[in-house]
Amino acid sequence: MGLTLTEKILKAHIVDGEFVKGSEIGIRIDQTLTQDATGTMAYLEFEAMGVPRVRTERSVAYIDHNTLQSGFENADDHRFIGSVAKKHGIYFSRPGNGICHQVHLERFGAPGKTLIGSDSHTPTGGGIGMIAIGAGGLDVAVAMGGGAYYITYPKIVNVKLSGALRPWVSAKDVILEVLRRLSVKGGVGKVIEYTGEGVKSLSVPERATITNMGAELGATTSIFPSDETTRQFLKAQGREDVYTPLSADEDAVYDELVEIDLSALEPMAACPHSPDNIKNARELAGMKIDQVCIGSCTNSSLMDMMKVAHILKGKTVHPDVSLSIAPGSKQVLNMLAQNGALSILIDAGARILESACGPCIGMGQSPNSGGISLRTFNRNFLGRSGTKDGQVYLVSPELAALSAVNGVFSDPTELPDDFRFEMPEKFVVNDNMIVPPASEEDMDKVEILRGPNIKPYPDTAPLADTIECGVSLKVGDNITTDHIMPAGAKILPLRSNIPAISNYCFTVCDEKFPERAKEMGKSVIVGGSNYGQGSSREHAALAPLYLGVKAVLVKSFARIHRANLVNAGILPLTFVNEADYDKIDEGDILLLEDLREKVAKGDTEYTVINKTKGIEIPVLCELSGRTANIMLAGGLLDFTRENLK
Numbered sequence: 001m002g003l004t005l006t007e008k009i010l011k012a013h014i015v016d017g018e019f020v021k022g023s024e025i026g027i028r029i030d031q032t033l034t035q036d037a038t039g040t041m042a043y044l045e046f047e048a049m050g051v052p053r054v055r056t057e058r059s060v061a062y063i064d065h066n067t068l069q070s071g072f073e074n075a076d077d078h079r080f081i082g083s084v085a086k087k088h089g090i091y092f093s094r095p096g097n098g099i100c101h102q103v104h105l106e107r108f109g110a111p112g113k114t115l116i117g118s119d120s121h122t123p124t125g126g127g128i129g130m131i132a133i134g135a136g137g138l139d140v141a142v143a144m145g146g147g148a149y150y151i152t153y154p155k156i157v158n159v160k161l162s163g164a165l166r167p168w169v170s171a172k173d174v175i176l177e178v179l180r181r182l183s184v185k186g187g188v189g190k191v192i193e194y195t196g197e198g199v200k201s202l203s204v205p206e207r208a209t210i211t212n213m214g215a216e217l218g219a220t221t222s223i224f225p226s227d228e229t230t231r232q233f234l235k236a237q238g239r240e241d242v243y244t245p246l247s248a249d250e251d252a253v254y255d256e257l258v259e260i261d262l263s264a265l266e267p268m269a270a271c272p273h274s275p276d277n278i279k280n281a282r283e284l285a286g287m288k289i290d291q292v293c294i295g296s297c298t299n300s301s302l303m304d305m306m307k308v309a310h311i312l313k314g315k316t317v318h319p320d321v322s323l324s325i326a327p328g329s330k331q332v333l334n335m336l337a338q339n340g341a342l343s344i345l346i347d348a349g350a351r352i353l354e355s356a357c358g359p360c361i362g363m364g365q366s367p368n369s370g371g372i373s374l375r376t377f378n379r380n381f382l383g384r385s386g387t388k389d390g391q392v393y394l395v396s397p398e399l400a401a402l403s404a405v406n407g408v409f410s411d412p413t414e415l416p417d418d419f420r421f422e423m424p425e426k427f428v429v430n431d432n433m434i435v436p437p438a439s440e441e442d443m444d445k446v447e448i449l450r451g452p453n454i455k456p457y458p459d460t461a462p463l464a465d466t467i468e469c470g471v472s473l474k475v476g477d478n479i480t481t482d483h484i485m486p487a488g489a490k491i492l493p494l495r496s497n498i499p500a501i502s503n504y505c506f507t508v509c510d511e512k513f514p515e516r517a518k519e520m521g522k523s524v525i526v527g528g529s530n531y532g533q534g535s536s537r538e539h540a541a542l543a544p545l546y547l548g549v550k551a552v553l554v555k556s557f558a559r560i561h562r563a564n565l566v567n568a569g570i571l572p573l574t575f576v577n578e579a580d581y582d583k584i585d586e587g588d589i590l591l592l593e594d595l596r597e598k599v600a601k602g603d604t605e606y607t608v609i610n611k612t613k614g615i616e617i618p619v620l621c622e623l624s625g626r627t628a629n630i631m632l633a634g635g636l637l638d639f640t641r642e643n644l645k
């Protein structure tokens with residue numbers, strides 16, 4: 001029986017477990033990446049493990065999320081990460097060099113390699129045939145120390161592409177179509193593998209747009225084959241040596257099939273407040289808009305920017321619209337400057353931002369009250385833009401640019417078919433903003449620079465035998481990590497300080513939550529399905545840990561967040577009968593007994609006694625041998641320390 005591409009790469013990297021669907025496997029990690037908003041914590045964790053030098057083939061620390069520097073905190077974090085990187089063998093991509101995923105694709109990614117990154121959009125690397133997975137910072141720290149990364153051996157979905165996109169229909173529309181069909185939880189436990197004749201018609205940046213936003217499916221990752229297009233892209237980056245052709249076997253067997261005829265697609269938008277709330281552009285055409293933001297790791301390649309420049313050429317941004325543009329990397333910005341396109345953008349009235357995440361994570365450019373904002377980004381969760389009632393639509397760069405000129409939501413397929421873009425034979429390569437680490441001989445001379453806002457990892461304790469405490473919060477379905485641990489210009493600078501950032505935990509849902517949880521001392525959170533979707537931020541587990549949350553009981557979890565809860569030593573529980581969700585209210589006192597014995601024995605069926613209501617509720621706690629030991633130890637940090645001894 002033939003193998004899928006995913007299986008081929010996983011097979012070449014498996015170091016623990018059996019190749020059986022649904023079981024836990026450990027894979028060797030070739031490359032890691034971190035960004036600054038998750039990086040400080042990841043490097044504190046790495047330091048706590050006591051490994052002197054990273055054991056990966058390549059580890060890179062990027063500074064891209066938190067670049068406003070409105071106080072000393074960000075700059076301190078940047079210096080801390082830079083110094084840790086230098087000491088421990090990690091390449092350091094300085095602020096200004098670009099968004100981690102864009103730069104990693106350009107400068108470091110390699111077909112057939114495994115990459116984990118402390119950012120959920122790490123699957124961008126799937127655009128050149130990598131198995132690239134988003135993970136919590138602690139998992140990345142362990143991988144840097146040479147430890148395996150554990151995933152559930154995934155189901156593999158074959159998204160078979162045929163045809164080619166019509167003019168002004170975009171790679172963004174491909175992933176919006178996949179989201180429309182599968183939903184934000186449709187990818188959980190799965191890898192999305194793209195195959196078929198249609199693949200050939202897509203350039204590497206287009207493929208990367210699709211794998212990047214595949215994160216919104218909840219998928220483990222997404223991957224494209226590595227083919228002649230990949231070779232040319234790598235060659236143009238001066239890295240042809242890392243090219244290797246890779247694809248699934250002809251007779252590979254997939255778990256699911258999704259067929260998409262690219263030529264039948266039309267421009268689409270993900271409407272507020274979920275990436276799977278899809279409408280065709282036609283239905284929205286004419287709607288007045290207030291803001292357009294172009295950029296982010298999803299759509300900030302040279303090709304995207306050239307399309308935008310083509311549409312803006314000789315035009316002026318509509319008087320009622322603010323247009324901001326953030327090219328994804330120094331390479332892209334530099335090439336736009338050299339070929340004159342930057343001048344076209346400036347001339348049209350675009351507000352050029354630095355090559356960083358910026359508005360995507362609420363670092364500036366929040367829309368006006370109730371404002372309608374078209375963004376080429378990947379997430380439009382409630383409040384993420386920084387304006388609570390902001391209405392964010394996720395669209396392609398071409399749709400965004402045309403709408404910015406017209407002042408209303410516009411369908412770009414109305415434009416004349418006169419845009420041609422040839423991928424450059426050579427990109428402008430200058431890695432002067434990537435600082436290599438100190439040599440092994442010099443590493444001891446490097447001083448770690450710690451600012452006063454950088455606080456240690458919260459206290460942990462081995463799993464208690466009994467949990468008896470109240471429900472501090474009950475929330476509904478599709479709770480995102482932006483609900484649990486919001487970001488934005490005010491809160492992001494606190495990422496290195498768990499006591500301080502925990503004061504904002506869940507405040508999007510309930511402003512009183514942090515105070516109440518602290519008063520209760522210990523508590524349980526109850527939630528609906530797909531709890532914790534979105535980002536990889538382990539702060540969404542560390543802040544609850546700091547606030548005394550002992551268990552989270554929900555209908556279902558998103559992958560990375562569940563792993564982060566286990567890593568933080570918080571018990572992840574799911575209802576056996578979803579209807580039992582209605583049998584618990586905020587304030588109820590819950591009791592779980594004999595936990596240590598049950599976890600150690602690998603029992604999965606537990607009973608929650610709702611003492612307030614006098615009822616018993618069956619729940620599942622699915623921990624395998626390894627995750628059970630992590631839980632017993634009080635989290636992955638303690639577990640790793642014990643195992644390193």
Ligand code: MIC
Binds near residue numbers: 038119
């Ligand atoms: C995001 O897009 O939500 C982020 C900000 O990049 C996060 C990481 C973080 O919260 O620091 C992610 O995607 O993992």
Ligand code: SF4
Binds near residue numbers: 099356360
């Ligand atoms: Fe940055 Fe936005 Fe991409 Fe997250 S999704 S890495 S915040 S650009």
